[in-house]
Amino acid sequence: MRLHRNLCFAVIDGLHLIFNEGDYADKVIQQLLKRDKRWGSRDRGFIAETVYEIVRYKRLYSEIADVKAPYQRDNLWRIFAVWATLKGIKLPDWKYFTDTPSRKIKGRFDELSKIRKFKESIPDWMDDLGVKELGEAIWTKEIAMQNEQADVILRVNTLKTTKKDLQQQLQSEEIETEFLEGYPSALKLTERANVFKTEAFKKGWFEVQDASSQLVAAYLEVKPGMKVVDACAGAGGKTLHLASLMENKGQIIAMDIYESKLKKLKVRAKRNDVHNIEMKVIDSTKPIKKLYDKADRLLIDAPCSGLGVLRRNPDAKWKLGPSFIEDIKKTQAELLSQYSRMVKPGGKMVYATCSILPFENENQIDSFLTSAEGKNFKFVKDKKILAHKSGFDGFYMALLERSED
Known part of the structure; x- marks a missing residue:
């Protein structure tokens, strides 16, 4: 591979924004890819994949390069040189790469690769937490998988097309996909491609959604005509899936504390031809209280550490901290306590996270069921998904049913 100056400069600029500006x-990456219209798919792929790779292995590469934050541009070039050397890429005769110690880099890599927190490039506290929660053997496999590049998975919008027709449409646009056993609405791309430029996307035939995430809406056991609340809807990936499963019949109330996210859902819903969603911003306790005892189904896709989706968000490793983990535990417990009151007698709810840590998942459910608010609920079933076993994102979901009063 030959390194091109303008592409490398884009990578360095991106690393500066991520590492130094937060x-x-x-x-x-979205901003970088708009920088030069002359760049082709290979150029854009180089920028995106290189930035993600260096972000993913920030600690390892920084240690080998012997640099620390905040990173001056010269230090970012040293990290880039480590990446290139380990990839077997010949460094050009640029001033940034003068005296790059290739042999020393490879030796340090071999040495540090024997230590998990360097090999998988994670903070000490995260490594300690993973071992505590999952045990040495499982954590080692799971965090290694979280450094693998994630597949691109699509969820067919069954309101507008079928999985087979979507596959044929994408094939006509030179994008090959395959079915996934056990995931009825999923198509996996055999090679990465920009699916957002396709006619199929413009027509609302699919959304990009990981296979594990696609299991959550189905877990809620919704039916057409129900009143369903998605209490942490965000930009609405699972909301749209619920609408599809409900055949656009009934009512979905999509709620979130961020109005900006619900505005994105509005755009997506229009493209998907979904018209049974009502959006509500949670700006006080009033919207929640108005729905007490009203919902046939409730989805709490709770905020979490996101340790099940580090493949997609590698920079989260450097944004998270022990204090956030403690705060998120409290938030999850509060959401279960408050939002569960929206479920009507005989109704059901799903609590879900994209985390792999028991204290955010089954431990939260156990605590809730023994609380005053949870005494009216019974545990039905749960599902724990580990990335190293499934090949997809790490997830947790639990189905609870409220007893008839």
């Missing part, structure tokens, strides 16, 4: 990697 910007989110996905947003930074």
Whole structure:
């Protein structure tokens, strides 16, 4: 591979924004890819994949390069040189790469790769927490999988098309996909591609949604005509799936504390031809209290550590901290306590996270069921998904049923 100056500069600029300014990697990459209209798919792929790779292994590469935050541009070039050397890429005769110690880099890599927190490039506290929660053997496998590049998975919008027809449409646009056994609405891309430029996407035939995430809406056991509340809807990936499963019949109330996210859902719903969603911003306790005892089904897709989806958000490793973990535990317990009151007698709810840690998952459910608010609920079933076993995102979901009063 030959390195091109303008592409490498884009990578360095992106790393500066992510490492020093705290910007989110996905947003930074979106901006970078708009920088030069002459860039082809290979150029854009180089920028996106290189930035993500260096973000993913920030600790390991920084240790090998012997640099620390905040990263001056010269230090970012040193990290880039480590990445390139380990990839077997010949460094050009640029001033940034003068005296790059290739042999020393490879030796340090071999040495540090024997230590998990360096090999998988994670903070000490996260490594300690993972071992405590999952045990040494499972954590080692799981965090290794979280450093693998995630597949691109689509969820067919059954309100507008079928999985087979979507596959044929994408094939006509030179995008190959395959079915996934056990995931009735999923198509996996055999090679990465920009699916958002396809006619199929413009027509609302699919959404990009990981296979594990696609299991959550189905877990809620919704039926057409029901009143369903999605209490942490965000931009609405699971909301749209619920609408599809309900055949656009009944009512879905999509709620979130961020109005900006619900506005994105509004755009997506229009493209998907979904018209049974009502959106409500949670700006006080009033919207919640108005729905007490009203919902046939409730989905609490709770805020969490996101340790099940680090493949998609590698920069989260550097944004999270022990204090956040403690705060999120309290938030999850509060949401279960408050939001569960929206479920009517005989109704059901699903509590879900994209975390793999028991204290955010089954432990939260156990605590809720022994609380005053949870005494009217019974545990029906749960599902724990580990990335190293499934090949997809790490997830948890639990189905609870409220007893008839």
